[in-house]
Every structure is written in C-alpha cells, then in structure tokens.
Amino acid sequence: MNKEILKMCMEKGILLDKDIFQLLENFDNETAKGIVDKISSLKESIITKSFITKNVERIKELIED
Numbered sequence: 001m002n003k004e005i006l007k008m009c010m011e012k013g014i015l016l017d018k019d020i021f022q023l024l025e026n027f028d029n030e031t032a033k034g035i036v037d038k039i040s041s042l043k044e045s046i047i048t049k050s051f052i053t054k055n056v057e058r059i060k061e062l063i064e065d
C-alpha cells in the first residue's frame with residue numbers, strides 16, 4: 001500500500017476505489033501523485049472505475065498536458 005498516494009488523496013478530499021488505487025500503485029510515486037492531482041481538478045470526490053470510464057477523454061486530456 002502506498003501511503004504517499006493515500007496521504008495526497010486525504011489532503012485533496014478524494015476517495016479512490018480499490019481498483020483505481022491498485023492501478024496507481026503500478027506507477028512511481030511522482031507519476032501517481034501527478035495523476036491524482038490532475039484528476040482532483042475534475043471536482044469529483046469519489047474516483048471509481050466507472051467515473052474513469054465515463055470521463056476517459058477528459059482525463060486523457062488532463063494527463064497529456
């Protein structure tokens with residue numbers, strides 16, 4: 001379990017479901033934190049697989065910037 005990802009999510013008021021958390025664990029800490037930071041700009045407090053699927057284009061644009 002990556003405590004840095006959890007800490008950042010808590011600071012930003014974001015809850016990640018298990019699948020998304022496990023996905024982020026596959027990245028290095030800085031990349032995962034960057035993804036969380038960009039997703040947090042979408043003003044969603046609960047990030048689920050369903051949310052990612054529904055917003056894939058917006059998230060892709062954010063990450064590519």
